[in-house]
Amino acid sequence: MSTKPPSARENPIGIFDSGVGGLTVVRAVRAALPAENIVYLGDTARLPYGTKSAETVTRYSIACMRFLLRHEVKLILVACNTATAFALPELRSMLTVPVIGAVEPGAKAALSATKSGHLGVIGTLGTIRSGAYETTLRSLDPGTRVSGQACPLFVPLAEEGWTDDDIALLTARRYLHELAARAPVIDTLVLGCTHYPLLAAVIAHAAALEFAHPVRTVDSATAMAVAAREVLDRRGERRESTTPGDFRCYVTDANRLAELAPRFLGEPLSSFEVVDL
Amino acid sequence: MSTKPPSARENPIGIFDSGVGGLTVVRAVRAALPAENIVYLGDTARLPYGTKSAETVTRYSIACMRFLLRHEVKLILVACNTATAFALPELRSMLTVPVIGAVEPGAKAALSATKSGHLGVIGTLGTIRSGAYETTLRSLDPGTRVSGQACPLFVPLAEEGWTDDDIALLTARRYLHELAARAPVIDTLVLGCTHYPLLAAVIAHAAALEFAHPVRTVDSATAMAVAAREVLDRRGERRESTTPGDFRCYVTDANRLAELAPRFLGEPLSSFEVVDL
16 A cells, blocks of 8 residues: 555655756656656766765765755656666665666667667767766666767757757767777767757767768657656556646756856746855 | 075976867977977876866866876976866966966967957867957956857867868868957967868968968967976976977877877877776
């Protein structure tokens, strides 16, 4: 017998990231689940997580999780690749609410899409070096071949808003040229960073130019939103309403937020609150 | 009466930065003062400093200073703009050895070079937002006009080694186009970041294209080396030898060091040691 209160469906989905990049996950969740209430936490005061130790990232991730739990979230999405790689098992062991990481949904979507069985993953230096996607993809299908390409220019390009111009295309072509030279049979490319949905069009354009065959791109943010819908449906916790859900945004530092947030969210950020964890 | 031991001239110059960018300062000091022994510390485990609070940056800077003092340095160069902005007065108050910051030498060189009295400063978002150059330039000459331009793509371009190609030139042109539109009479441009000497040629090329008149570029790293020579000469502590000085490199994390260090140092890094502060 469930002990869930009748109001469980009204409880928000909690999403956290080390910065504002996770707002692309908010955007995807709002598109897939418009009735859901959402609480977002960007730990902008302590970013980046990618350069920190596993212990520090785990400690910070637990603090983010505790903040979201105070908002009685029914589901947590870890939008940060580093937090997923280092802290996901520990977060899951501490919680009764389900937790969706940043890696597995995109990995599964890529495995469904590939015909050649050879996947490409693009991400930050930290994500590619961690091998998180490779480990997850191999655990899901040991026969999969995975080639990674770090794209360090993509995050600053997305943050500058230079997402659809000559510099963005030349940069994407140079990275994908390197990847195609190493792994020409890739037919599916995972955008393994929350910033990359902003560059999705230029990445797809560059892939079409650099590979001699069609390449599908898989957006991790959209894959996480699909996974969230599946989890809520399975648990009978999807909010049913014709009124759009509420969205609350918290950050630990408001620096550049007004400039950056709308690019990732796809709409103006109506309000936010700065919190100390 | 001086209490300096006779060996004071043999003592090394200490240089620290939050990362490997300060190796451009090492390179400039070795060019200006080839006989000097140098100890470098890159606090790579805790970079970037630019996103951290004044208290944290000061604490880290003091730890870097203490490490250098254990090597009996006769002079300290703070190659990090953020550490200079937040911690320089405190470091100076704690020390009897002289300390040269990252901002003032470049600012003085720019004031000597300008005829229009209107200077441009390019740097990271943190440096430009801090107004450190503006404050220093105004304190040196209250009549100076200063216009800043943040160039967030330059650090990843330098780290990728994409310093002399179409992407670098288009990026530099876009930033300097914005600066020239706001401040067309700028005749001197300060490269206010330790990474930027790697892009000096492409920045000069872009400036020539975007301004309708000649623009001189002032490299902070070279200006710091000139200031170091002046301080040592004034104190009678310059090492006189025909044999090149010794160079020791310490970092708090060796990640990417082998790839990055030679770009900044201008030669292979023969050895280094990882230390815990």
